[in-house]
Amino acid sequence: MASKSSKSSPRPKTRDRILQTALALFNEEGEAEVSTVEIAAVLDISPGNLYYHFKGKDAIIEGLFDDFEEEIRQVLTAPIAKPLAVEDNWIYLYIIFEEIHDFRFFYNALPTLLDRCPSLQPRFRRLMALKQDVAKAILISLQKAGVLAISQTGVDLLAERIALQITYWIQYCSLKDPNRKEAALIHEGVFSILSQLTPWLGEDGIAYATLLEEFYESRNA
Amino acid sequence: MASKSSKSSPRPKTRDRILQTALALFNEEGEAEVSTVEIAAVLDISPGNLYYHFKGKDAIIEGLFDDFEEEIRQVLTAPIAKPLAVEDNWIYLYIIFEEIHDFRFFYNALPTLLDRCPSLQPRFRRLMALKQDVAKAILISLQKAGVLAISQTGVDLLAERIALQITYWIQYCSLKDPNRKEAALIHEGVFSILSQLTPWLGEDGIAYATLLEEFYESRNA
Numbered sequence: 331m332a333s334k335s336s337k338s339s340p341r342p343k344t345r346d347r348i349l350q351t352a353l354a355l356f357n358e359e360g361e362a363e364v365s366t367v368e369i370a371a372v373l374d375i376s377p378g379n380l381y382y383h384f385k386g387k388d389a390i391i392e393g394l395f396d397d398f399e400e401e402i403r404q405v406l407t408a409p410i411a412k413p414l415a416v417e418d419n420w421i422y423l424y425i426i427f428e429e430i431h432d433f434r435f436f437y438n439a440l441p442t443l444l445d446r447c448p449s450l451q452p453r454f455r456r457l458m459a460l461k462q463d464v465a466k467a468i469l470i471s472l473q474k475a476g477v478l479a480i481s482q483t484g485v486d487l488l489a490e491r492i493a494l495q496i497t498y499w500i501q502y503c504s505l506k507d508p509n510r511k512e513a514a515l516i517h518e519g520v521f522s523i524l525s526q527l528t529p530w531l532g533e534d535g536i537a538y539a540t541l542l543e544e545f546y547e548s549r550n551a
Numbered sequence: 552m553a554s555k556s557s558k559s560s561p562r563p564k565t566r567d568r569i570l571q572t573a574l575a576l577f578n579e580e581g582e583a584e585v586s587t588v589e590i591a592a593v594l595d596i597s598p599g600n601l602y603y604h605f606k607g608k609d610a611i612i613e614g615l616f617d618d619f620e621e622e623i624r625q626v627l628t629a630p631i632a633k634p635l636a637v638e639d640n641w642i643y644l645y646i647i648f649e650e651i652h653d654f655r656f657f658y659n660a661l662p663t664l665l666d667r668c669p670s671l672q673p674r675f676r677r678l679m680a681l682k683q684d685v686a687k688a689i690l691i692s693l694q695k696a697g698v699l700a701i702s703q704t705g706v707d708l709l710a711e712r713i714a715l716q717i718t719y720w721i722q723y724c725s726l727k728d729p730n731r732k733e734a735a736l737i738h739e740g741v742f743s744i745l746s747q748l749t750p751w752l753g754e755d756g757i758a759y760a761t762l763l764e765e766f767y768e769s770r771n772a
Contacts, residue, residue, distance in 0.1 A: 362667075456622070484750075487746055526747070529701075530750055
C-alpha cells in the first residue's frame, strides 16, 4: 500500500489546517480556481510556511487523496469482511456517498487530476475496482439469502452499473440542480440504487420491498 | 435557442480548422493542458490570427459546444418526434455514445468547464433534461408495446439512471482501463444499458430478449 497511515505519525497542526482549508476551498470553488497563495491567505500564514509543508498544489491534492483513500477503504472493505444485514445496506450507501461528497472536488475533475498526478492513477483504479467488488459481494449475499433471484451475468452487470452510479451520482445531480441540498441528493441516490433491485426480488424479497417503501416514505418525513 | 445554426452562415475555413484542431487536442491531452498558443502552433498560424477568430480558449470551448449541442440535439429529439422500432434502440444508443465520445473532453471536465463558461450552464442543463426525457419516451413506448411491464415510478427512476449512465459511461470505462478501445467500450455501454431492461420484460418481451442475445454475441464476432 502506497498510502501512509495518518495514525502512525501525528501530523504537525499546520499541515492539518492546510489540508482542511484546501479541501473546503477546492469543494466550494473547484480545484482549478484555487491557488496555494489563496490557501495561505485564508489560513493567515505565509506562502513560504505553506511551501514548507507542501511543495505546490499537487502535493496538497496527494495529501487529501491519502486521507480520502484511507477513509473510503475502511468503509468499502467492511461488507467484504462481514456480510451486511439487508437492513444495513442503505446506511452503508449513505456513508459511501457522504465520503464522496466530502471529497467531491476530486470526483468533479477526475480525468484532469489523475492526468496531473500520475501516482494517484493506480490507487484510484484500485478504489474503483474495490467499489465494484463490494457491490458484487453485497448482491451475492442478497442472492444467497433468497432476496434476489438473479443470474451471475446479471450480478456482474448490475455491480458495474451500481459502482458507476455511486461514482457520479453527486456530480450528476449537482449539475442538474446546483441548489439541491446534500442530504436530499444523497437520500435520492440511495433510493435510486436500492430500488433498481426490486425487479429481481425473489421469494424472500418481501422484507426488502417493505424496507424500501419505508425508506422512500422517510424522504418526506 | 441560443445556439446558432452553422448551416445558415458558412464559416470561414480557418475558424473550422481551429475548432477541429482544438477538439482533437482537448480530447487527446485534456482541455486544461492545451493553450491557444499550442493550437496556433499545430495549425501553423500566428496567435494573432487565432485571436482574430476566437478571443481566448473559452470562446473556442463555446464554439465547440455550439457544434456539439446542434448535433446531439438532432439525435436526441428523433425518437420524441417518431417512436423508434424496438430493434433500432441499440443503434440509437450507439449514435449518442459516439457523439459524446467525439466531444469527450467536455464530459471529462464538466463541473470545471461549466463554472468557467456560465453561458453554457443552462444549455447543458437543457441537454441533460432532454436526455432523460428521451430515455423516458423510449421506455414508455416499450411499455405501450407490451415489451416492458413496469410502473410509472419505475420508468422515472430508470430513465434517470439511464441518462446518468449515458453521461458518464465513457469516462468511467476510460478511467478503469485507459487502453480500452472506443468501439469496445461503446458496445459494452449499449449492452449494459439495454440489458438492465430484461427483468421488466413483459408478455411481448421475447423479441427483445432474442435481440439482446444476438447483440451480445455480435460482441465476439
